[in-house]
Amino acid sequence: MPTYQAPVADTLFILNDVLGFERYSNLPGFSDATPDIVSAVLGEAGRVAAEVFHPLNQSGDAEGCTRHADGSVTTPTGFGDAYATFREGGWGGISADPAYGGQGLPHTLTAAINEFMSSANMAFAMYPGLTAGAIAAISLHGTEAQKRQYLPNMIDGLWTGTMNLTEPHCGTDLGLLRTRATPQEDGSYRISGQKIFISAGEHDLSENIIHLVLARIDGAPEGVKGISLFIVPKFVLGADGRPDQRNGVSCGSIEEKMGIHGNATCVMNYDAATGFLIGEADKGLRAMFTMMNEARLGVGIQGLAISEVAYQNAAAYAKDRIQGRALSGAKAPDKRADPIIVHPDIRRILMTIRSINEAGRALVLWTALKGDLSHLAEDAAERQAADDWMGLMTPVIKGVLTDKGFDNAVMAQQVFGGHGYIREWGMEQFVRDARIAQIYEGANGIQALDLVGRKLALNGGRAVQAFFAEVAAFCEEHRADEAMAPYTKAIHKGSKDLQQATMWLMQNAMMKPDNAGAASTDYMHLFGLVALSYMWGRMAKVAQDKLAAGANGDAAFLEAKLVTARFFMERVLPETAAHLARISAGADTMMALEAEAF
Secondary structure, rough: OOOOOOOOOHHHHHHHHHOOOHOOOOOHHHHHHHHHHHHHHHHHHHHHHHHHHHHHHHHHHHHHOOOOOOOEEEEEOOHHHHHHEEEEEEEEHHHOOOHOOOOOOHHHHHHHHHHHHHHHHHHHHHHHHHHHHHHHHHHHOOOOOHHHHHHHHHHHHOOEEEEEOOOEEEOHHHHHHOOOEEOOOOOEEEEEEEEEEOOOOOOOOOOOOEEEEEEEEEOOOOOOOOOOOEEEOOOOOOOOOOEEOOOOEEEEEEOOOOOOOOEEEEEEEEEEEEEEEEOOOOHHHHHHHHHHHHHHHHHHHHHHHHHHHHHHHHHHHHHOEEEEOOOOOOOOOOOOEEEEEEEEEHHHHHHHHHHHHHHHHHHHHHHHHHHHHHHHHHHHHHHHHHHHHHHHHHHHHHHHHHHHHHHHHHHHHHHHHHHHHHHHHHHHHHHHHHHHHHOOOOOHHHHHHHHHHHHHOOOHHHHHHHHHHHHHHHHOOOOOOHHHHHHHHHHHHHHHHHHHHHHHHHHHOOOOOOHHHHHHHHHHHHHHHHHHHHHHHHHHHHHHHHHHHOOOOHHHHHHHHHHHHHHHHHHHOOOHHHHHHHHOOOOHHHHHHHOOHH
């Protein structure tokens, strides 16, 4: 059976030493996030994830969710008790608005907690994860009455939430959706249509489920300009604000999936269900994108989370499994063979995964902090710069960390040899669960197109130019530091590759859009490698300074940071050159064959 231990110490290192969390103590929410509070919150979150949620991961996968004849759905054994523990701990309200029952701590802490919970049990963590996105959408776009009606119980966890976009004939192209909304005299709407792939669409964990549904009001324009967003509760609320009449929404079936079996991914049927407009009519995509952007960052965290738990189990197995002798001579002469961790190729796998995980964690937390600052920073320029970073990094985090998360899960499975293919060891579940993160909340090809087609040129390229400037300033600041040279020189080279790729796109994509499409995935991964290398540069500098200051108790931890950073610079970051070569090749051969030739 696989095991899991939340990386609390690594997370605290990033928050306290790399990000300097205490520097923001003057801002709302941060004033309560003292080092002691942060340590206590993350420690308890890690304990609950490891001791309560993780033991249900394999059993939940084996049992799955069950739909009954009346359309109701039961979750796997133990999920109800685990969700009660989640509610009792107030985990759904850590960063929520205190005006509606939340604790008001920075969203950065929630990002860290989400990693722990997704590593422990991704399918289970998706139930409250979808709720968080619905809370964000209602908070930003709902009326005051809607906020009072729904937010307190959703933040409490008594009610959960979903997002309903996809239909059988339309996935990414939402302009094709057919779900209709017919206005009623009382100001409500009748929602009719079918949605598919709805995570947590029906279950037995909460007393009400608040669906956020995209639909087209009768007579609205076709295409994306005619889409509105509606609140459609499973139970319509009575005059007392409590669930009352069963609404015309039901689970038609549970999708038969490759992974995340513990989460009820439903086909949802809306049969003249009562719905309530949220935000402006025909402006539903803007409101839904609040939820989607939060979900995309959450899915990026899922990629990191599965990569982390897969790494932990592969490393433990490699230290225990004996097979063969080290090429440099026996390392365990008292045994018939050496543990496989002595073999360079096993080390290649483990170091690759570790180097991506630790930098990915830093990038996620850095970006989550920027999200907090985009709302809370006192200076308008700082808020704008933080928002620019968020917009630029969202597709990178979602696309790169989920692609790498799946790749890393497969590599970790490889460490186990034949045992990795056997269910009892748990590795094949990590591979299956990781695969969905590359697909939902916008397939990764769409993330790459968003980055290349929209984010680079937004506001005259302000965000990407700021990123280039920040990375260049870091390298210049430490140019004379000989100890930092292995890091800064590599970062500088990777950044130059990224800038050259960006210039190539500027020169070749406008006249021939296929060049942008052909380059987009490589560009996203090139960008991701440079962003991860920058995180490693920041962490390496902190580690060096702490070691120089005599941080003896943390010496082994800090030395491991420096070794892992060097590995990334030497063995992972050079891939930027390959991405640049593919980008510069253009689209000609990719698009040359006629469709019939495939």
